[in-house]
Amino acid sequence: MHDHAPTGIRQSSNRRLLTISLCLTATVMLVQVVGALFTGSLALLADAAHMFTDSSALVIALIASTVAARPANDRNTYGYQRAEVFGALVNAVILIALMVWIAVEAVQRLVTPGEAEVAGGLMLLVAAVGLGANAVSMYLLSAAQKRSINVRGAYIEVLGDLIGSALVIVAAAIIWTTGWMPADALASLLIAVMILPRAVGLLREVFSVLGERAPKGTEVAEIRDHILGEDGVVDVHDVHVWQLTRGAPVFTAHVVVAEDVLAGASGGTGALLSRLQGCLSRHFDVEHSTFQFEPAGHREHEAHV
Numbered sequence: 399m400h401d402h403a404p405t406g407i408r409q410s411s412n413r414r415l416l417t418i419s420l421c422l423t424a425t426v427m428l429v430q431v432v433g434a435l436f437t438g439s440l441a442l443l444a445d446a447a448h449m450f451t452d453s454s455a456l457v458i459a460l461i462a463s464t465v466a467a468r469p470a471n472d473r474n475t476y477g478y479q480r481a482e483v484f485g486a487l488v489n490a491v492i493l494i495a496l497m498v499w500i501a502v503e504a505v506q507r508l509v510t511p512g513e514a515e516v517a518g519g520l521m522l523l524v525a526a527v528g529l530g531a532n533a534v535s536m537y538l539l540s541a542a543q544k545r546s547i548n549v550r551g552a553y554i555e556v557l558g559d560l561i562g563s564a565l566v567i568v569a570a571a572i573i574w575t576t577g578w579m580p581a582d583a584l585a586s587l588l589i590a591v592m593i594l595p596r597a598v599g600l601l602r603e604v605f606s607v608l609g610e611r612a613p614k615g616t617e618v619a620e621i622r623d624h625i626l627g628e629d630g631v632v633d634v635h636d637v638h639v640w641q642l643t644r645g646a647p648v649f650t651a652h653v654v655v656a657e658d659v660l661a662g663a664s665g666g667t668g669a670l671l672s673r674l675q676g677c678l679s680r681h682f683d684v685e686h687s688t689f690q691f692e693p694a695g696h697r698e699h700e701a702h703v
Contacts, residue, residue, distance in 0.1 A: 419535040419556065424453045426531040433524030437517040440507065441566045441585035442524055444500045447493065448562040448593055449528070452555040454489050480607075482643045487604045493597035497590045504590070507583040516582045518574030525566035532560035562589050603644070610640035613647050616682065624677050625651065630659035630670050632694060639684075649678055649687040654694055667691050 430446035433439070539553045569585035572578055603614075612618055616639055625634045633654035641647050659670055671689060678684040 415538050418538060420453055422531045422535050423449050423556070423559065426528045427453060430524055430528055433520065437521040437524070439516045439521045439566075439570070439582050440500060440503055441569050441582045441589065442521060444497075444504075444586040444589040444593075445525070445528060445559075445562045445566050447496050447500065448589055449559050450496075451489075451493055451593055451596065452559060454492075480642060483604055483607050486600055487608075490597050490601040490604060493593065494601065497594045497597060500586055501590045501594075504583040504586040508580055516573050516579055518570050518572075518577075521582075522567060522570035522574055525563055525570050528563040529560060529567060532556055532563055536560065558592065562592065565589060607641050607643060612639040613641050616647065621649070621678070621682055622651075624681060625653065625674060628670065628673055628677065630656045630663075631674075632656055636690075647682075647684045647686070649682075649684045650689075651687075652690045652692055655691045657693065660691070660693055 427446045427449040430442045430449070434442040434446065535556045536553065539556065565585045565588055569581040572581040606614070618637055618639055621639070622634055622637055625631055631653055634651050635654075636650070636652040638650045639647060653674070655667065655670065659667060670691075674689055675687050678687045
């Protein structure tokens, strides 16, 4: 038993593989939108929205990463990293609105099935194209997803698209062979159920960032305990943790320092600062941290100012 190294196009860089998958997904998404217009299939439109969740997220991330790379200035002291958050907000709102509309339309078709006519044969053909494109994307990413967490995320998203296309194929086959039109509406509802939690989750993450809440999985009490465990630290207060965008946590705290450290013992405050920042970077993946060192009694002084 041994693993075979990927050959051909699968040897390409992660960025190129993701770009190829994006092009495939976006192309099939457009084909499905056109197919939905010609067939009258709501399920095809829902599956196109499913693919939109993946392609738009990657496009927004690419655009936002370009904007975020712009340097900070006196007006935007943190730079433009929040651009990705605003892009995600737009994406989530569009998705939720689209899924609600599809769900309402699907329920109406189930209530009055006779009013909706779907071309099952053409619907089956378009869905098969989507399934094939997703299968190709999964094949291209199958090797790289074992090496990169980013590619792994894209791989899982494509797997979700493939399941959505399979649902449309089942509905199309039922309509084509039996003429039972509610199958299209049922498939639409199932796809909407798959997408809506992801869109709501994305929206919650956006509000968490904009509300400057501590990042998910970050325990402020644990960080405080680590800081208190450093030699020369007497107390810590005014601890704040938030994110500029996903994966960019920011940390600030006021640290009460022993008098001998302020006097220069054990390397002084410079050595203590290095230890604290290194601790946050290693244990909590916080690269941007700011500490204000204070002597004992300074906090009481601030309370009277």
